[in-house]
Amino acid sequence: MNTSQIWQELDRQVTAGRIPGYVAAVRRAGIGEVHASGRLSFDAGAPAMLCDTPFRITSVGKPLGAALTLALIEDGVLGLHDEICRWLPEFAEPAVLREVTGPLSDTGPADRPITVFHLLAMTAGWGVLLQDCPLQSAIDEREIGSGPAPPQMTGDEFVRRLAELPLAFQPGAGWLYDTPVKVLSVLLARAAGMQLGDVLAQRLTQPLGMADTGFWADADRLPAPYRPVGDGVEDIELPDGAFVRPPLFEDLSCGLVSTAPDLLRFFSAMADGGAPVLHPESVRLMTTDQLTVDQRMQGLPILGLGVSWGLGVAVDVEAVSPWMAPGRWGWTGGSGTSAHVHPDGSVAVFLSQRELADAQDGFDDFWAAVSVG
Secondary structure (H helix, E strand, O other): OOOHHHHHHHHHHHHOOOOOEEEEEEEEOOEEEEEEEEEOOOOOOOOEOOOOOOEEOHHHHHHHHHHHHHHHHHOOOOOOOOEHHHOOHHHOOOEEEOOOOOOOOOEEEOOOOOEHHHHHHOOOOOOEOOOOOHHHHHHHHOOOOOOOOOOOOOHHHHHHHHHOOOEOOOOOOOOOEOHHHHHHHHHHHHHHOOOHHHHHHHHHHHHHOOOOOEOOOOHHHOOOOEEEEOOEEEEOOOOOOOOOOOOOOOOOOOOOEEOHHHHHHHHHHHHOOOOOOOOHHHHHHHOOOOOOHHHHHHOHHHHOOOEEEOOOOEEEOOOOOOOOOOOOEEEEEOOOEEEEEOOOOOEEEEEOOEOOOOOOOOOHHHHHHHHHO
16 A cells, blocks of 8 residues: 555645644555654644544544444434434424524424434434524524534533524424534433443444544643634634543534544444444445435535435535545544545545634545545
8 A cells, every 4th residue: 555645745734834733544455554744733842743643523523423323223222213302302392493594483393203313314403504594693692503612511401402492494304514413412321321421432432442532632632723714824712621621511523532543443444344333234324325405405515516414424426526436435524634435445534633614625635645545
């Protein structure tokens, strides 16, 4: 496996000052390689990146959350089409907006219950609206929207505040991003009867040997977070204690910390059929397109061209870019992270600390190099 071209491309990003450093991993034909370069921050004398440097992986945690859910389904703890009000009675009778941009008082009853499937498929009726409207304003006022860290409250409080608001559409009728996995995080803990971190460890990270994956890490090991501004970057101010101590809300949608070797283990296990975490049938279900054409169009600003959604993961349906292929799956995190599995079984993981400028920003040069390297 010749990965020198891949690392050279990423090193150019460091030399150009776009990122202070990175860790990446590639597996082809069953052989994996992890490479680290640069430093933890732009500060002079900052520690060097190491292959086991932990990163805030933000939305790259969603595939892990999906696999954990499907593992608990295999165990009989819950069912894919179970109503979520079994564990989240707060959502027993949700109201639904008649128009997504309309007043919060103009609602009707839900015509079907919200299910676990709706949470994984992002079709529950909650999510990032990408437009100014009363519902988005109410989400912002309650501090339960999406961001670089989990909401600063317990999962129970998050659910309580969310339940005060109507759905944007009838369950199963549309597609909106992110919030359903926050709800799922609370549901899994309640269904299992223990802290979500313990469930994650017992059913996913320990069986796969992912010792550096969890909801927090030592502060001196974490890279400094940045966001792009103009031609440069600026520091990101995270909530006090975020990612460096046990959180109030263990949130699988954006709250996990992991390393390139750990993520390579996870995605490689899924690429090889799921053992020892999942059966192959569950992996196939997770990585199969679950959206209608209309839902995919609604998700276009987040998903991008040629991409649909399975259960907790994005799925390529067209080869719009040279590195894409129908059936390729994975996802990207807003903190500058990405991981995908190609239909040929190859796996690639990229971890940086430069937040994406928007949903279609990213490190295309990395994926182009992976596709030919």
